[in-house]
Amino acid sequence: MRPEPALSTPMGPRFVCGLIGQGIGRSLTPHMHEAEADRLGVPYVYRLIDIDRLGLSPEQGVGLIRPAGQLGFSGLNITHPCKQLALTHVDRLSPIAEKIAAINTVVFEDGQAVGHNTDVTGFAWGFERSMSDVSRERVVILGAGGAGAAVAHAFLDLGTQELVIVDVDEARAQDVAASMRSATDHAVSAAAVDRLGDELSRADGIVNCTPIGMAHHPGLPFDPALLDERHWLVDVIYRPTVTALVQAARDRGCRVATGAGMAIGQAVDSFRLMTGLTPDPERFARAFSLLVESEGPTHVHG
Numbered sequence: 080m081r082p083e084p085a086l087s088t089p090m091g092p093r094f095v096c097g098l099i100g101q102g103i104g105r106s107l108t109p110h111m112h113e114a115e116a117d118r119l120g121v122p123y124v125y126r127l128i129d130i131d132r133l134g135l136s137p138e139q140g141v142g143l144i145r146p147a148g149q150l151g152f153s154g155l156n157i158t159h160p161c162k163q164l165a166l167t168h169v170d171r172l173s174p175i176a177e178k179i180a181a182i183n184t185v186v187f188e189d190g191q192a193v194g195h196n197t198d199v200t201g202f203a204w205g206f207e208r209s210m211s212d213v214s215r216e217r218v219v220i221l222g223a224g225g226a227g228a229a230v231a232h233a234f235l236d237l238g239t240q241e242l243v244i245v246d247v248d249e250a251r252a253q254d255v256a257a258s259m260r261s262a263t264d265h266a267v268s269a270a271a272v273d274r275l276g277d278e279l280s281r282a283d284g285i286v287n288c289t290p291i292g293m294a295h296h297p298g299l300p301f302d303p304a305l306l307d308e309r310h311w312l313v314d315v316i317y318r319p320t321v322t323a324l325v326q327a328a329r330d331r332g333c334r335v336a337t338g339a340g341m342a343i344g345q346a347v348d349s350f351r352l353m354t355g356l357t358p359d360p361e362r363f364a365r366a367f368s369l370l371v372e373s374e375g376p377t378h379v380h381g
Contacts, residue, residue, distance in 0.1 A: 092121065092122075092354075093121075093122040093123070093124075094116070094121065094122070094123045094124070094153045094154075094353065094354055095123075095124050095125075095126070095151060095152050095153055096112065096123070096124070096125050096126070096152060096153050096154045096155065096156070096353050097125060097126040097127065097128050097147065097152060097155050097156070098125070098126075098127055098128060098155065098156040098157075098158060099128045099130065099140050099141065099143060099144070099155055099156070099157050099158070099161055099165075100128075100129065100130065100140075100156075100157065100158035100159055100160075100161060101129070101130050101131050101137065101140075101158075101159060101160055101161075101295065102129065102131050102293070102294065102295035103127055103129050103158060104127065104129055104132070105294065105318050106127060106158075106318070107317075107318075107342065107367060107370050107371070108125070108156060108342070108346055109125040109126070109127060110366065110370050111343070111346050111350075111363050111366050111367055111370075112125045112346065112349075112350055113125050114362075114366040115350060115358045115359070115362060115363060115366070116350075116354075118359075118362060119356055119358075121354065121356065123354075128140070128143060128155075130161075131295075137160045137161050137164055138164060140161050140164075141157070141161050141164045141165040141167075141168045142168065144157075144165060144168040144169065144185055144192055145168060145192060147187075148185075148187040148192050152187060153186070153187060153353050153354065154184065154185055154186045154187060154349070154352065154353030154354075155184070155185040156183060156184055156185075156346075156349055157182055157183050157184065157185065158183065159224075159225075159226075159290050159293075160224075160290070162181040162182060162183055162224070162225030162226070163180060163181045163224065163225050165181075165182050165185070165194065166180060166181070166182060166194065168192065169182065169185055169191075169192040169193060169194035170191040170192050170193065171191065171193055171194070172193070172194045172195075173193065173194065173195045173196065175195070175196050175199055175232070176194045176195050176196040178232065178258075178262060179196050179198075179199065179225070179228045179229050179232055180225075180228065180258070181196060181198075181224070181225030181226075181228055181229065182194035182195060182196055182225075183195070183196055183197060183198050183225070183229075183345060183349070184196070184197050184345075184348075184349045184352055184353070186352050186353055195349075195352055196225075196229055197344075197345040197348035197349050197352070198225070198226060198229035198230070198233075198341065198345050199229045199230075199232050199233045199236075200233070200344060200345070200348050201340075201341050201342075201343070201344030201345025201346070201347070201348055202229060202230050202233045202315070202340070202341045202344065202345070203233040203236060203237055203344070204340065204341075204343075204344030204347070204360065205336070205338075205339070205340015205341045205342075205343060205344045206233070206237060206313065206336070206340065206341075207237070208340050208344075209336040209340055210311060210313065210334070210336055213283065213284065213311045213334060214283040214284075215234065215237055215238065215239045215283055215284065216239065216240050216241065216283055217239070217240070217241040217242075217243075217281060217282045217283050218234050218239050218241070218242055218243070218282060218283060218284055218285070218286065219242075219243045219245060219275070219278050219279060219282045219284070219285040219286070220234075220242060220243070220244050220245065220285075220286050220288055221245050221246075221272075221275070221285060221286065221287050221288060221289055221300055221301065222245075222246060222287065222288030222289035222300075223244050223245075223246035223248065223251045223252040223254070223255045223269075223288075224251075224288065224289075226288040226315055227244065227246070227255065227288035227289075228255050228258075228259075230286050230288050230315065231244060231255065231259060231267070232259070235259070235263055235265055239265065240265055240266060241265070241266040241267075241268075242256075242259070242265065242266070242267045242268070243267075243268050243269070243270055243278045243282070244256045244267070244268070244269045244270070245269070245270045245271070245272055245274070245275050245278060246269075246271075246272065247271075247272045249269065249270070249271040249272075252269035252270065252271075253269040255269070256268055256269040257269075272301070275301055275305060276305045279305050279306065279310065282310070283310070283311065284310055284311035284312060284313070284334075285306075285310065285311075285312055285313075286312075286313045286314075286315065287300050287312070287313070287314045287315065287316070287322075287324055288315050290316070291324075292314060292316045292319075292322035292323055292324050293316050293318060293322075294318055294319060297323070298323065299323050299324055299327065300324060301324075303324065303327035303328060303330075303331060306327075306328050306331050306333050307331065307332070307333075308331060308332030308333060310328070310333050310334075311333060311334040311335070311336075312324070312325065312328040312333050312334070312335050312336075313335070313336045313337075313338075314335075314336075314337060314338055315338045315341050316337075316338045317337055317338030317339050317341070317342045320337055320339065320371055321337060322337075325337055339367060339371075342367065343360065343363050343364050343367050344360070346363055347360045347363050350363075
């Protein structure tokens with residue numbers, strides 16, 4: 080079902096969308112969405128709703144979801160740390176969002192707020208675009224939050240046979256693994272973070288799905304010495320473009336990918352959901368690259 084535009088005029092639909100999250104001032108999502116809308120000839124405004132700047136807690140931030148619909152928004156993106164908290168602020172969930180228990184997109188349609196998760200398809204698109212030829216038989220996912228759960232489900236669709244979910248909160252990792260095992264015959268297990276070295280010794284690659292490495296959470300989520308050149312590594316963070324972890328893995332000879340692929344892929348699918356229009360993924364990718372180039376280097380070292 081096509082969502083209702085924020086405003087219909089004799090000139091056609093007009094869309095107002097936004098992003099709720101923490102420390103999102105440098106997000107490229109608004110620019111990607113608005114650039115694609117311009118190419119499609121659709122009036123479109125995308126607003127950042129940064130809970131840090133507004134002085135709101137994550138719980139208060141997700142409390143803005145329903146009022147946004149009442150104020151005429153067409154849809155919202157939801158990012159860290161609100162993806163799981165937002166579940167109780169929508170009327171219903173898409174099948175994927177229900178399975179993952181996290182949402183990154185809300186569409187307002189027929190007077191209801193509907194939660195979706197485009198991180199699954201977005202990550203898969205980005206991974207196939209940059210890592211299509213790597214082995215993914217055994218994969219470690221670091222982080223059992225909303226992003227980690229989405230990436231784990233994406234790997235099941237990408238043919239991975241064995242997944243290990245690692246988190247500082249082992250109970251949370253166990254919960255995600257148990258939920259996945261109930262829906263698949265693939266091997267899915269959980270481990271505490273102090274076992275990461277053992278798990279990596281048997282893995283093809285690892286995906287960082289923690290916020291460690293973001294501009295607001297600098298640093299390394301684990302010791303890069305655990306990696307060697309046979310590993311590949313993906314960091315779902317894209318601000319900065321090259322995190323300290325990506326740089327360290329590259330220095331150790333690993334095949335690496337940044338969070339750009341997931342950022343582009345999920346934005347494409349969110350745009351489609353919020354407008355009912357068909358975007359061009361490669362145009363999104365070109366817009367992303369141009370935006371990054373215009374800002375200059377955004378690497379983080381150390």
